[in-house]
Amino acid sequence: MSTTTSRPRSTRRVRRPLAAVTASFAALALAACGGGSGFDEGGGGSGDGEEGAGGETGGGTLEVLIGSSGDAETQSVTEALEAWSAESGTEANLSVAADLPQQLSQGFAAGSPPDVFYVGVDHFAGYAANGSLEPYADQIEADFFPALVESFTYEDTFYCAPKDFSTLALVVNNTAWQEAGLTEDDYPTTWEELSTVAEQLTTDGQVGLSFGPEWQRIGTFMAQAGGGLVDENGSANVDTPENVEALTYVQEMLAAGTAAYPSEVGAGWGGEAFGSGAAAMTIEGNWVIGALTNDFPDVDYTVVPLPEGPAGQGTLQFTNCWGVAADSQNKEAAIELVRFLVSDEQQMAFAEGFGVMPSVESVRDRWTEQFPEQAAFIEGAEYAQGVPPVEGISDVIGDFNAQLEGLASGDPQQILTSVQGSLEAVAP
Amino acid sequence: MTAVAEAPARAGDAGGRAAGRRSPTTRRLVTTSFVYALLAALAVVYIFPFLISISTSFKSNADAAANPLSLVPATFTTEAYERLFLNSDFPLWFQNSVIVTLAVTVGRVLFDSLAGYALARLPFRGRGVVFAGLVAVMAVPSVVLLIPKFLVINTLGIYDSYSGLIIPLLADAAGIFIMKNFFESVPASVEEAARIDGAGTFRVFWSVVLPMARPALVTIVILSFQGSWNELSHFIVASQSQELFNLTKGVAQLSSGALSQGTQYPLKLGAAVIMTIPVAVLFFVFQRRIMNASAGAVKG
Amino acid sequence: MTTARPAGTAAPHRRRRPGRGIQSGQAAAGWLFITPMLVLLGLFLVLPIAMAAWVSVSDWTGRGNPFGGAASYVGGQNYAELLTGGGLPQRDFATSLRNNAYYVLLVVPIQTALSLTLAILVNRRIMRGRGFFRTAFYFPSVTSSVAITVVFLFLFTASGAVNRVLSYLSVGGPNWINDPRGVLHIVLGAVGVDQPPAVLQSAPFLGLSWWQWLAGPSVAMCVFIIMGIFTTSGTFMLLFLAALQNLSGEVEEAAMVDGTTAWQRLRYVTIPMLRPTIFTVVTLGLIGTWQVFDQIYTGTRGSPGKTTLTPAYLSYETSFNSQQWGRGAAIAFILFAIIVVMTIVQRVVLAERDVVPARKRFYRTGQKGGEPS
Numbered sequence A: 001m002s003t004t005t006s007r008p009r010s011t012r013r014v015r016r017p018l019a020a021v022t023a024s025f026a027a028l029a030l031a032a033c034g035g036g037s038g039f040d041e042g043g044g045g046s047g048d049g050e051e052g053a054g055g056e057t058g059g060g061t062l063e064v065l066i067g068s069s070g071d072a073e074t075q076s077v078t079e080a081l082e083a084w085s086a087e088s089g090t091e092a093n094l095s096v097a098a099d100l101p102q103q104l105s106q107g108f109a110a111g112s113p114p115d116v117f118y119v120g121v122d123h124f125a126g127y128a129a130n131g132s133l134e135p136y137a138d139q140i141e142a143d144f145f146p147a148l149v150e151s152f153t154y155e156d157t158f159y160c161a162p163k164d165f166s167t168l169a170l171v172v173n174n175t176a177w178q179e180a181g182l183t184e185d186d187y188p189t190t191w192e193e194l195s196t197v198a199e200q201l202t203t204d205g206q207v208g209l210s211f212g213p214e215w216q217r218i219g220t221f222m223a224q225a226g227g228g229l230v231d232e233n234g235s236a237n238v239d240t241p242e243n244v245e246a247l248t249y250v251q252e253m254l255a256a257g258t259a260a261y262p263s264e265v266g267a268g269w270g271g272e273a274f275g276s277g278a279a280a281m282t283i284e285g286n287w288v289i290g291a292l293t294n295d296f297p298d299v300d301y302t303v304v305p306l307p308e309g310p311a312g313q314g315t316l317q318f319t320n321c322w323g324v325a326a327d328s329q330n331k332e333a334a335i336e337l338v339r340f341l342v343s344d345e346q347q348m349a350f351a352e353g354f355g356v357m358p359s360v361e362s363v364r365d366r367w368t369e370q371f372p373e374q375a376a377f378i379e380g381a382e383y384a385q386g387v388p389p390v391e392g393i394s395d396v397i398g399d400f401n402a403q404l405e406g407l408a409s410g411d412p413q414q415i416l417t418s419v420q421g422s423l424e425a426v427a428p
Numbered sequence B: 001m002t003a004v005a006e007a008p009a010r011a012g013d014a015g016g017r018a019a020g021r022r023s024p025t026t027r028r029l030v031t032t033s034f035v036y037a038l039l040a041a042l043a044v045v046y047i048f049p050f051l052i053s054i055s056t057s058f059k060s061n062a063d064a065a066a067n068p069l070s071l072v073p074a075t076f077t078t079e080a081y082e083r084l085f086l087n088s089d090f091p092l093w094f095q096n097s098v099i100v101t102l103a104v105t106v107g108r109v110l111f112d113s114l115a116g117y118a119l120a121r122l123p124f125r126g127r128g129v130v131f132a133g134l135v136a137v138m139a140v141p142s143v144v145l146l147i148p149k150f151l152v153i154n155t156l157g158i159y160d161s162y163s164g165l166i167i168p169l170l171a172d173a174a175g176i177f178i179m180k181n182f183f184e185s186v187p188a189s190v191e192e193a194a195r196i197d198g199a200g201t202f203r204v205f206w207s208v209v210l211p212m213a214r215p216a217l218v219t220i221v222i223l224s225f226q227g228s229w230n231e232l233s234h235f236i237v238a239s240q241s242q243e244l245f246n247l248t249k250g251v252a253q254l255s256s257g258a259l260s261q262g263t264q265y266p267l268k269l270g271a272a273v274i275m276t277i278p279v280a281v282l283f284f285v286f287q288r289r290i291m292n293a294s295a296g297a298v299k300g
Numbered sequence C: 001m002t003t004a005r006p007a008g009t010a011a012p013h014r015r016r017r018p019g020r021g022i023q024s025g026q027a028a029a030g031w032l033f034i035t036p037m038l039v040l041l042g043l044f045l046v047l048p049i050a051m052a053a054w055v056s057v058s059d060w061t062g063r064g065n066p067f068g069g070a071a072s073y074v075g076g077q078n079y080a081e082l083l084t085g086g087g088l089p090q091r092d093f094a095t096s097l098r099n100n101a102y103y104v105l106l107v108v109p110i111q112t113a114l115s116l117t118l119a120i121l122v123n124r125r126i127m128r129g130r131g132f133f134r135t136a137f138y139f140p141s142v143t144s145s146v147a148i149t150v151v152f153l154f155l156f157t158a159s160g161a162v163n164r165v166l167s168y169l170s171v172g173g174p175n176w177i178n179d180p181r182g183v184l185h186i187v188l189g190a191v192g193v194d195q196p197p198a199v200l201q202s203a204p205f206l207g208l209s210w211w212q213w214l215a216g217p218s219v220a221m222c223v224f225i226i227m228g229i230f231t232t233s234g235t236f237m238l239l240f241l242a243a244l245q246n247l248s249g250e251v252e253e254a255a256m257v258d259g260t261t262a263w264q265r266l267r268y269v270t271i272p273m274l275r276p277t278i279f280t281v282v283t284l285g286l287i288g289t290w291q292v293f294d295q296i297y298t299g300t301r302g303s304p305g306k307t308t309l310t311p312a313y314l315s316y317e318t319s320f321n322s323q324q325w326g327r328g329a330a331i332a333f334i335l336f337a338i339i340v341v342m343t344i345v346q347r348v349v350l351a352e353r354d355v356v357p358a359r360k361r362f363y364r365t366g367q368k369g370g371e372p373s
Helices: A020-031 A050-060 A071-088 A100-109 A121-129 A146-151 A172-177 A191-201 A213-225 A243-258 A270-275 A285-293 A331-341 A343-352 A361-370 A373-378 A391-406 A410-425 B012-022 B025-057 B061-066 B080-088 B088-119 B127-138 B141-153 B162-170 B172-187 B191-196 B201-212 B212-232 B233-238 B247-256 B264-287 B287-299 C020-054 C077-084 C088-122 C130-142 C145-155 C163-170 C183-190 C221-247 C250-255 C262-273 C277-290 C295-298 C311-320 C325-355 C363-367
Strands: A062-066 A093-097 A116-120 A161-173 A205-209 A279-285 A299-304 A315-326
Touching: A020 A391, A062 A100, A062 A331, A071 A285, A071 A331, A071 A343, A093 A373, A100 A121, A100 B141, A100 C311, A116 A331, A121 A205, A121 A315, A121 C363, A146 A161, A146 A315, A146 B172, A161 A343, A172 A299, A191 A243, A191 A279, A205 A270, A205 A391, A213 A243, A213 A279, A213 A315, A243 A410, A270 A279, A270 A285, A279 A285, A299 A373, A299 B025, A299 B287, A315 C020, A331 B141, A331 C145, A343 C221, A361 A373, A361 C295, A373 B012, A373 B233, A391 A410, A391 B012, A391 C088, A410 C088, B012 C020, B025 B264, B025 C088, B025 C130, B025 C221, B061 B264, B080 B088, B088 B127, B088 B162, B088 B172, B088 B201, B088 B212, B088 B247, B088 B264, B088 C020, B127 B172, B127 C020, B141 B233, B141 C311, B162 B233, B162 C020, B172 B212, B172 C020, B172 C295, B191 B201, B201 B212, B201 B247, B212 B264, B212 C277, B212 C311, B233 B247, B233 C295, B233 C311, B247 B264, B247 C145, B247 C295, B264 B287, B264 C130, B264 C145, C020 C325, C077 C088, C077 C325, C088 C221, C088 C262, C088 C277, C088 C311, C088 C325, C130 C221, C145 C163, C145 C295, C183 C221, C221 C277, C221 C295, C262 C277, C277 C325, C295 C311, C311 C325
Parallel strands: A062 A093, A062 A116, A205 A279
Antiparallel strands: A116 A315, A161 A279, A161 A299, A161 A315
16 A cells, blocks of 8 residues: 655755765765764664654654555645644654655664654554653544554553554456346355355456455455454454355355456456456445556546455454654654644544545544445444454465465365464564 | 676577577467466556555645555645755755765775785785675674664764764775685786886775776775665664654654654655655666666676 | 774883884784774674573563563573473474475585586587676575565565466476475375374474475475575686686686587586585585575565565564564574584585595695685
8 A cells, every 4th residue: 555656855955965975975084983873772862863864853743654545645745734733833754655664663773763753553552651752632622433442552542643544445447247137136245155156247358356365355354254353352264164154155155156356367456356347346445546547547446345244244344543743853743744634624634635444433423424436435434354463464464365366276264274283472 | 796797688689589490480489479468467566556656645634545546646735845854954954965975975985995906916914704704703693783883883872973983994804805706807917017117005905906896896886885875774773853854764753753744645755755755766777787786796 | 983093103112113103103003904894893893693592591471671670590491492392382383394405405515516517508609699698697685685685575476487388388386485384295105195293203302203304395385495596606607717717728628628628628627626615605505505594584574384484584483473582593593503513514514525535636726726725
């Protein structure tokens, strides 16, 4: 969910190319004398003030780092920052990370992190545990969805303000739907129906359903079967009959050829498979709307809720929070900025800009009114499962995903047993 | 052995004579055509990826996906390049690569030649130990140093700066060997004459030795340029700001990170083509020397 | 950095040979000349190793100064976790070792054989266009691995150039870079062995079952294997060419007079004489192939199914993404040890062969050629 190809031109340019060599030698001399460690000793260290490219930040400019889903998101955030800067008089620089977790981790380790940044749930616990994040969220007054607050609470402390959220739903290609002789009454509401329509939609050169080989998509089936990653107490609970049933179902569809991973149809992700016509249905989140509008404007589609499984409805929700670095030189301004960014007005602006759902309940009705065609997504909020906020969860999910790539020829029970083992290690 | 020592090509006539004496002409013809055919086929395999990259970079996304094999774009477009140069940080990456590469090259030429000269010509106590140390240090695989380098760069306070990108790359044991070997291969008489005239060691080095060492210096320039232009892992661990991205780091992230952006092969291949050009130019200009340099350097 | 200074000044007087001001001046200059490089090498090659050694036995998670109290000593815990832990870290590490081992096993012999073949073909004396072929084969070696990886990712997409060519030959190509199936598993599957026999299900070594160890390189890894061969064969071809040109022409001529065929000359004269170079190429190959990083970082980041994960990439990923710096450093050290051991083993094995009586009288002569220093 990140992009590198196009972002607004960097506002700061490096001004000292020629001085670099001279500086190098000066720094070498300095280094040899053992001066100037980059490792920050706790909160108030030297920070990135006098170091290289970060050199201009000393005067209170905020560095903001995001992982962007595309031009639209980058644009919206840029505008928001500009508006805030005009209002507050504090400069804010936006950078778009190509690889957000890596850039954040490296920044934390180097003691020169950005001031404000996106934090995904899967990395949240790790950053909170090692003290990288400033727990400021209690200073923000907003009625966040309780499930989102839950996601950013570590050891009973609510750390950072949820930015917005998305859920997964079923996206259907209207043209393909009609060509297969299906009508609005045929939108699948059960697994059996899903299999049936997927089969009907599968033609030469078009697969019925496509979704990424990852828990972040296949987990919806686990939820519908009544399973999940953890139980109510937050303990690992992967190796369950419900989850086996879900994976077995997915495996059957893959084997039947009515469902396929995007890479098998020459696409990078579900939205691309769907937009390019290689798949007639996909399971994706709100972001797919913007992507389709940009990349495949001619595709006619409908978003419907995911079908019910044996245990009823189920989907997954994803969210980011606005993290503030514990090492930030300018925490007050950073928190001020976040307060602005999670305000009702900004949340709606982001929703319009790149199709996310506001993290506060106060604008829920406004949002539903404005985006009736996306009703399926907000409906999902009722029953969605989130990423468990457990330290080390991202490695476990990463491992799960790696095994899911081989699901077509793998053994669901074996996969779940091994994931259970890994998850137990971090969530006993 | 070294970059500069060009092995004299073995007299071609001897081989020709021998072959003529050996066997009937027809048989030789068959063998020769077979060898040519084999070589030509291999050459196609080696060159084709580069040709296809160039042609694909001028295709549209759809064309690239539909006709991955065709060497002529169905619709010729410079869209990929426009996007790279006008609507991305690519020019910045390029600029950074140039800055770092030039600085590293200049630095290495200077330090390698100084150190190589000292090891070859200046008797000082501890020279043997230093030399042994260099040999040991050269054996450390660079990838193993990824994490450690970050720690050092950060401790020294040069993380995320041009200094951090450049200075660690100046450490180059192999270059010292090339220079040392070269200096050992030239007679000392000229320098001695200069020294008798009363010139100091550094003066001798600067105005007598260095000009003489041009062939070896060119080798160092080539290796340093190529090495730092193509370097990736060091830049990953030494910086984080977007302003310090260079070509390899930028293109690598473009290649692996752009999930929601679709495949975009013309764009990626365009970036790959552009980043190959400087090295390719260097390669074709100094072709003969590079061939020898590389053989020498690897053997080092 | 330094200035020219008159000869003979500042001579330390403890030198035993009096009156040789020039020489002691030179000694000072020697240190002066070599100091910049020593500082650089010390700072960026020696010191890092010491620092990483500390981090590898610490519990540093990436915040605060690991050398100033933000990390505490945990002994061999990080190593134990990787080697005997039984958890995800161990399994990932074992997987990465397996992946890389297959990479080494395939790349090293093939690239050695291919580069030798190329060198012999290009070295033919009656050959026209030698320069062209040499250039063509060597060019991939000078380009950046990032650029080449991008190109290969394009060539090996599901409906890409390679599969297009295969389809002309009526072969259905796999979904290369996205196919996690092990090659050996595919072969076994073709003869009806889909599930591991019970005997292979135990996991006695580093927590990975025999069945997993024996998966072979994944189809995705094969792309990197092909790429590795493609990019390095040119460099090694040059090494062989240099050695071939140093070979004594008379030796071969003498062999010709004996009425041997070209193949026999190659087998019994040329190759034995190239032995030192082969040794060099294999050593360099072994060292290089255990360090696969750029391609993985650019291309797959370990996917599909972790089958392109390599220890070098895992070490990076563990430190910089998962913030388990201690474990990441430990992986780096184990990798270092593997490379050292491999090189030593290879040295010993080949050295033993050297002791076998030299049946060719030219053998000794050949050794002068390309012995690495």
